[in-house]
Amino acid sequence: MTFAPAPIPSRTQYVLEAIKHAILTAQLQPGQALVETELAAQFGVSKTPVREALKTLAGTGLVVMNQYKGAIVRLVDATMAREVCDVRLLLEPEALRRSIGRKVSLEAAQEALERADSAGDKADRSLANRDFHRALYLPCGNPLLTQMLDELRDQAALVSTVAWATIPTWEREAAEHREILRLALDGDGAAAARALHDHIASFVSRGFPDDEDGGDPA
Template sequence: MSSVQVPDASEVPPSLSEQIYASLRQEIVEGQLRPGHRLVELTIAKRFGVSQAPVREALRRLSQEGLAVNEPRRGTRIRQLTLREIEEIYEVRAELEAYAARRFVTASSAASAKALKRAYSGLARASRSANQAAMLEQDVALHQSIVLGAQSTVLHETWLGVIGRWRGMRAIVASQWPQDPAGHLASHDPIVENLLAGDSEAAERCVRTHLEQAFTELSAYLTAVDPEDRVYVEQR
């Protein structure tokens, strides 16, 4: 009996919807597609030379990630954020991840410690390369290792929803918030050190400080931009 060769995942070409999604997402990250910009299925389909079906799927993925919003009778637009919404995302993350830090220490397993160290090494490599996209991915991986180390399914599922909103927000503001690689890595040092040392109170405090400072830095960048170039709108 002949066996069926299963292609390696890296060899499988991306689908049309994935290609369109990746292209539109990159344009959002680079600031070419601005918040409030209307994403018209037919126009995008003509641009890529495809039917509207893969475009519809690409827009659905953008909406799931929080990059776009579908409004009745108005179609799909790039999400418009307010500073208050951005602040709330950080506040909720801080509460969840502070709780995760406490539980991480309480659960205290060798596997969790190993995963945390591995995630930190990944962030260090990305920081040395000064690749902003890689830094973002490894940043999320490190924080996820803390949440997973807390060994709470409810916490992890709740955090995934919030981090999804955060990733969408982060992509929208990417063009106006370049992060210093060395400083970004260093801001995680006290979190990792205290978690591995088993100091739950210090770890929780460091997590809160890290996220509060991140919002403060982001807010300073966004508000310093000329009003006509800002990627957020005033409080609605």
């Protein structure tokens, strides 16, 4: 028997989305302390929904909870970015190849591309990009594979936000997304998977270059 997760109370959901948006627009910086009393006063709620929202955000990887320092926005450095990238490289191209093999509709991916192009800020653009990637792997036919990739979505969005603060390359990423989708719509699973692999790897390489190449970690 399986049980659906309990719905998040509306006040907690409101606080959660507000904090997430602030993190993904860099209004809350990596490493910044998230003080429950200050956030409660800011949002006009008690500390309980703030505490629950922070716990949820810690579960998605955007926030780190420390028994001594409290909650902080997760720090993003080259190591963290590459760890997220490594897992995506192992799973996401294969999930896309399987989706194409099942001849599914990719209308959701096209819609996400359009939202990313018209996004008003970095958070909306980053989340639309995550929706694009999810629309490619969601129909892969393996719920466990989908779940594993879903659990990386917020961390991948945070990596994008930090990288774009240094090198705003979203136009290049958008062009790469269009090419990936073109290959997917043509039914060329192998080529689409290769393009997706190169897209993920090159983004992290640009945003978080190796020290040996003369770059500094973010």
